[in-house]
Amino acid sequence: MGAASGGIVIEHLIKRFGERTVVDDLNLHIQPGELFVLVGPSGCGKTTTLRLLAGLEPVSDGRIYFGERLVNDIRPRDRNVALVFQDYAIFPHLTVFENIAYGLRARHAPRSLIRERVTNAAHLFRIEHLLGRKPRQLSGGERQRVALARALVRDAALYLYDEPLANLDAQLRHQAREDILTLHRQKGQPAVYVTHDQAEAMALGDRIAVMRDGKLQQVGSGLDLYERPCNQFVAFFIGSPGINLFEVEVRPDERPDHDGRLLLTHPAFRLPVPAEFQERVAPYTGRRLNLGIRPEHLQPPRRADFAVSEDSTVRGLVNVIEPTVSGCTVYLSTLEPAPRDFVATLKARLPGSYLGREVPLAVNLRKIHLFDPEDGRALLHMPAIAADQPARAVVGEPESEQVEQPSRQPATSEASKKREERA
Amino acid sequence: MTSLRLEHIVKDYDGPGGRQPALRDISLEVADGETLAIVGPSGCGKSTLLKVVAGLEFPTHGRIYYGDLDMTEIKPQDRGVGMVFQDYALYPAMKSKGNLAYYFEHHTYTHEQMEERVRRTAQLMGVDFQHLLGRFPETLSGGEQQRVAIARCIVRDPTIFLMDEPIVNLDAKRREQTRIEIKKLLRTFHVTTLYVTHDQQEAIFMGDRLAVMRAGRIEQVGNFDDLYYTPVNLFVATFIGSPPLNVLPALLREGHLHIAGQSWPLPEELAGRLPSGPLRLGVRAEHWLRDQPDGLPLEISHSERIPTERIALVHGHWLGQRVTVSLSLEEADDSRGLQSLRPDWEQLLYFAVDDERLLYSPGPPALF
Numbered sequence: 177m178g179a180a181s182g183g184i185v186i187e188h189l190i191k192r193f194g195e196r197t198v199v200d201d202l203n204l205h206i207q208p209g210e211l212f213v214l215v216g217p218s219g220c221g222k223t224t225t226l227r228l229l230a231g232l233e234p235v236s237d238g239r240i241y242f243g244e245r246l247v248n249d250i251r252p253r254d255r256n257v258a259l260v261f262q263d264y265a266i267f268p269h270l271t272v273f274e275n276i277a278y279g280l281r282a283r284h285a286p287r288s289l290i291r292e293r294v295t296n297a298a299h300l301f302r303i304e305h306l307l308g309r310k311p312r313q314l315s316g317g318e319r320q321r322v323a324l325a326r327a328l329v330r331d332a333a334l335y336l337y338d339e340p341l342a343n344l345d346a347q348l349r350h351q352a353r354e355d356i357l358t359l360h361r362q363k364g365q366p367a368v369y370v371t372h373d374q375a376e377a378m379a380l381g382d383r384i385a386v387m388r389d390g391k392l393q394q395v396g397s398g399l400d401l402y403e404r405p406c407n408q409f410v411a412f413f414i415g416s417p418g419i420n421l422f423e424v425e426v427r428p429d430e431r432p433d434h435d436g437r438l439l440l441t442h443p444a445f446r447l448p449v450p451a452e453f454q455e456r457v458a459p460y461t462g463r464r465l466n467l468g469i470r471p472e473h474l475q476p477p478r479r480a481d482f483a484v485s486e487d488s489t490v491r492g493l494v495n496v497i498e499p500t501v502s503g504c505t506v507y508l509s510t511l512e513p514a515p516r517d518f519v520a521t522l523k524a525r526l527p528g529s530y531l532g533r534e535v536p537l538a539v540n541l542r543k544i545h546l547f548d549p550e551d552g553r554a555l556l557h558m559p560a561i562a563a564d565q566p567a568r569a570v571v572g573e574p575e576s577e578q579v580e581q582p583s584r585q586p587a588t589s590e591a592s593k594k595r596e597e598r599a
Numbered sequence: 600m601t602s603l604r605l606e607h608i609v610k611d612y613d614g615p616g617g618r619q620p621a622l623r624d625i626s627l628e629v630a631d632g633e634t635l636a637i638v639g640p641s642g643c644g645k646s647t648l649l650k651v652v653a654g655l656e657f658p659t660h661g662r663i664y665y666g667d668l669d670m671t672e673i674k675p676q677d678r679g680v681g682m683v684f685q686d687y688a689l690y691p692a693m694k695s696k697g698n699l700a701y702y703f704e705h706h707t708y709t710h711e712q713m714e715e716r717v718r719r720t721a722q723l724m725g726v727d728f729q730h731l732l733g734r735f736p737e738t739l740s741g742g743e744q745q746r747v748a749i750a751r752c753i754v755r756d757p758t759i760f761l762m763d764e765p766i767v768n769l770d771a772k773r774r775e776q777t778r779i780e781i782k783k784l785l786r787t788f789h790v791t792t793l794y795v796t797h798d799q800q801e802a803i804f805m806g807d808r809l810a811v812m813r814a815g816r817i818e819q820v821g822n823f824d825d826l827y828y829t830p831v832n833l834f835v836a837t838f839i840g841s842p843p844l845n846v847l848p849a850l851l852r853e854g855h856l857h858i859a860g861q862s863w864p865l866p867e868e869l870a871g872r873l874p875s876g877p878l879r880l881g882v883r884a885e886h887w888l889r890d891q892p893d894g895l896p897l898e899i900s901h902s903e904r905i906p907t908e909r910i911a912l913v914h915g916h917w918l919g920q921r922v923t924v925s926l927s928l929e930e931a932d933d934s935r936g937l938q939s940l941r942p943d944w945e946q947l948l949y950f951a952v953d954d955e956r957l958l959y960s961p962g963p964p965a966l967f
Contacts, residue, residue, distance in 0.1 A: 217770055217772060217773075218770050345640060345641075345797060345798075346798055346799060346800065346841060347799075347837065347838065347841075347843050350841075350842050350843060350914075350923070351921075354900060354901065354914055357900070357901050358900075372770040372771055372772070373770075373771040374771065374772070375771070375905075378903065378904065378905075379903040398904065399904065399906070402906050403906075412772075413772060415906065415907055416771070416772075416775060416907060417775060417907065418772070418775065418776075470906075470907065471907055472906070472907050472908070472909055495779075495782075495783055495786065496779070496782050496783070496786075496804070498803060498804045499803060499823040499824070499827075500908065501827075501840065501841075501883070501884070501885060501908075501925070502885075502908045502909070502910055502925075503908075507779055507782075517779060521907050521908060523909070
């Protein structure tokens, strides 16, 4: 119904509660069939945006279109959206069957259709044996599947998810994510999914919008946001453990035979700017910048899978070693009077005997990020480089859509590729 | 500072349906300065265990020792434990400093002694703690409140630290930062700690060792490698590890492993260690081999990239069973290898069907 053909368009959306602006000039175009994730810390405006889409809150300014249809003044029940909440919002006095059938009954669907759809949905989410039970007899995971089944039987124009997995144990989440993807694929309608958990956003979203203080920061595929964050906030928010940030100064190397090559200097280390990036960093000479290094781009020099030069290491004191399946996460602090914490994810397990010891870690200089310390804007980040391709750096303007315009742009190639993989 | 020892702790509650056992024969030792993480699903008894150690509940049977002192009958206020809960429980009418000093105002300390203790604690809490002292709880973020709550415990010089889901109410990113702070503090103060959580990842991070609980019992105590590579049973195996372990039903007959109508010969040495008959195979995401002549296709349902670990997880069905396969990012770009996939028999965990105990595991892989 409308939305299927044109997707969802949000133009200059503003929501104020009294003096407070909680959604501030939001522009988004959600593609037909896309699973679009809104992510950000508590209070960033993501849930309010969802409520505005559902019509549960009136907009203060701006427009929302489902396809060609302006829905600003359409009542929630007439917008034809399906909602899946964190607390499941299932009726305690109704059986599982009645809960799933509720929306169809309210629309006076024929009895045989209700039975068929409810049975199919229950089968898909493995709750067919629970249809006669009341919600209190169900586990959290089962209740969540009831809520999904209820959304599945509807033919909604838009599916909205508000932290639907927040109350589930970690072990149930993997399965539940898959259930949500199943629902999404079955319906083929656009969906907006709200979460504060970037891992969930990365696992589910065709595209992800990062929000902060009511403002859109960046839209892109998970990989776009991870490799080409438009600012320091996005860089830190996406990825766990978060990116390491160090305040550095760009300075020419004064030593003889170094031809004034540029260095990034920090009280605890100095790193050379790779030759191919010298020219691009040159305008920042003498300035303070924030250097961002992802945890996987710090490796023991002898085990690194990137070029290591003797002066491209950072030394740190090992505070915590957390085993992971693929190796370990090491929490360190820099060696300086006011030590800073940083993190490295290693491909091999570091023995416990390294606790409290100093270790050198090589930096993958081709993967560093530089941010303006004033406004956090990304000044330089290195896109993914295949080994046989020449290096390419981005300066100033990030490649991905920093603030998306309401024009009908196609989804990024990465996102459409992800959708194809799923199909 | 002291060690902690629990001997055969039983705790029953009188419920509407008669006596309900909450803890069934728990024995544990925590070394001086060690952090033991207690992890298990909700309702497994982990919070009750913490209350028993604190003295907020008395055990039906069993003894509790702090070092060599029998604490079983001692009132909670005389045990000197420091407790941190998920809801922080700061006094809202007092600034952080007041919250820290509160204990001393009700005990025999001079004003100077109190000031000194608060100052020293604040110093140890880290460079940016000082500015929290003059603020009221409502002006602090969740993470900051939790740091004040921890400082309030530390200032009293507790014999034992008890923490119950202290960061569960923080959002994901804050949790990541706060757990590092807590861990560093535990290291700095070297206090014997019980840390309760339902989140296995948090338990792995916090605990020097972990105790996995289910239905009032401790299933296994050990470090990450013990639990991950040699879990005592299927419950521990599925509880520890992310993505969760996949379990495939199988049958071993005449040296061949039969799964869903297909069969493979097992390496002789491995087959010799296993009883013939039905088995459960525990297959972790990293236990798969691609491009095998005797492999079978994976029906891919979706994949996710985890760039920090430089892997991709591919979820799908193999022989009609839900499985997750972990690949390097490079491998993930080429899905052809997944057309002929099979488990690496020598890496798997093998479990009995009846009591789900571990029958065989190869143990941790050799590192070098």
